Amino acid sequence: MLRPPSKKEEVHFDNIDYYLTQCLQKCRESLKVCVAWISWDRYAPIFKRLAEKGATVEIIFNNDPKNSGASRLQGIPGITLYPVNTRRKNSIMHNKFCIIDDTTLLTGSFNWSRNAATHFENILILYNHFDVIKEYKHEFEDLKWHYDFYSIAENIVCGSKEEGSRHPCKSTAYHLGILGASRGYNNESTVTVWKLCRVYGHAKLISESEEIYLNDTLFSENEDDHNFPHTKDAMLQSFDGERSRMTRVSKYFSDRHELQIDAVGIVSIMNEPEHLKYQEPPEHGIRILWRNMYSRKIIPDEFYDGESDGVDEIIESTLNSNYYD
Ligand SMILES: [Zn+2]
Numbered sequence: 001m002l003r004p005p006s007k008k009e010e011v012h013f014d015n016i017d018y019y020l021t022q023c024l025q026k027c028r029e030s031l032k033v034c035v036a037w038i039s040w041d042r043y044a045p046i047f048k049r050l051a052e053k054g055a056t057v058e059i060i061f062n063n064d065p066k067n068s069g070a071s072r073l074q075g076i077p078g079i080t081l082y083p084v085n086t087r088r089k090n091s092i093m094h095n096k097f098c099i100i101d102d103t104t105l106l107t108g109s110f111n112w113s114r115n116a117a118t119h120f121e122n123i124l125i126l127y128n129h130f131d132v133i134k135e136y137k138h139e140f141e142d143l144k145w146h147y148d149f150y151s152i153a154e155n156i157v158c159g160s161k162e163e164g165s166r167h168p169c170k171s172t173a174y175h176l177g178i179l180g181a182s183r184g185y186n187n188e189s190t191v192t193v194w195k196l197c198r199v200y201g202h203a204k205l206i207s208e209s210e211e212i213y214l215n216d217t218l219f220s221e222n223e224d225d226h227n228f229p230h231t232k233d234a235m236l237q238s239f240d241g242e243r244s245r246m247t248r249v250s251k252y253f254s255d256r257h258e259l260q261i262d263a264v265g266i267v268s269i270m271n272e273p274e275h276l277k278y279q280e281p282p283e284h285g286i287r288i289l290w291r292n293m294y295s296r297k298i299i300p301d302e303f304y305d306g307e308s309d310g311v312d313e314i315i316e317s318t319l320n321s322n323y324y325d
Pocket residue numbers: 158159160169170171197198199200201202
């Protein structure tokens with residue numbers, strides 16, 4: 001068996017620009033740059049040269065006037081530009097990382113905009129750290145997705161009307177899919193989609209379907225995914241598996257429920273060890289299995305019974321649908 005390529009790491013506090021350029025020039029296959037602001041005078045010629053040599057160059061940056069120099073790379077074969085719009089002024093993209101040939105990662109405080117060279121900065125270079133590189137590749141793809149999604153995103157408004165109140169709730173909401181447990185010999189299960197209010201936890205059932213148990217089909221993982229990826233090929237395989245799982249989930253909800261799903265979860269017993277071991281009464285909650293890129297920083301990992309009337313309603317309704325009448 002071949003020995004996996006050995007990991008190596010470097011950190012630089014001086015001559016950062018030199019080391020960065022050295023790394024970029026070694027690129028052969030692919031370059032993914034995700035940097036808030038870039039000195040295009042300095043880097044555009046490098047990107048162009050790499051593309052001419054056959055590398056696929058993708059660049060994510062903030063869509064703001066400081067990056068207007070990006071226009072000189074527009075339409076060049078092999079180069080794709082992703083100017084990212086941020087939805088709110090206070091959520092500007094601050095990333096500064098790049099991935100070279102899926103084997104080298106550069107990250108750190110170093111600004112790719114020219115005037116920053118004189119400040120105290122650092123750059124960390126990781127070679128063959130495939131576990132870390134895989135996470136950065138996900139972030140890169142997520143941001144590209146975010147860029148596409150931004151243009152089509154609808155702002156979901158809660159609209160719930162509480163008893164006695166005259167005005168419907170104006171808070172934003174998201175679509176939460178709940179996969180019911182499987183029942184009977186045929187593994188039937190109910191899938192529900194709820195509009196869940198971000199601020200007050202109002203919940204409204206908006207779609208429901210009967211399925212053959214979906215949990216395995218939508219979320220099944222490759223056995224290999226649990227193994228630590230030691231080689232570039234293993235990492236790429238595991239990465240592709242994880243990406244296709246995300247697409248599968250989105251596609252299922254848009255096909256069957258005709259909506260853009262934000263998160264998917266299951267109702268489960270949150271105190272399972274105590275419940276099984278000490279017979280403590282079960283405390284139910286919602287565990288989130290999946291979130292889309294835009295929602296992942298907004299929607300928590302877990303919701304607990306008693307958190308809001310809406311969450312309680314989702315839990316109760318799901319538990320009821322898990323059994324035949
Ligand atoms: Zn609401």
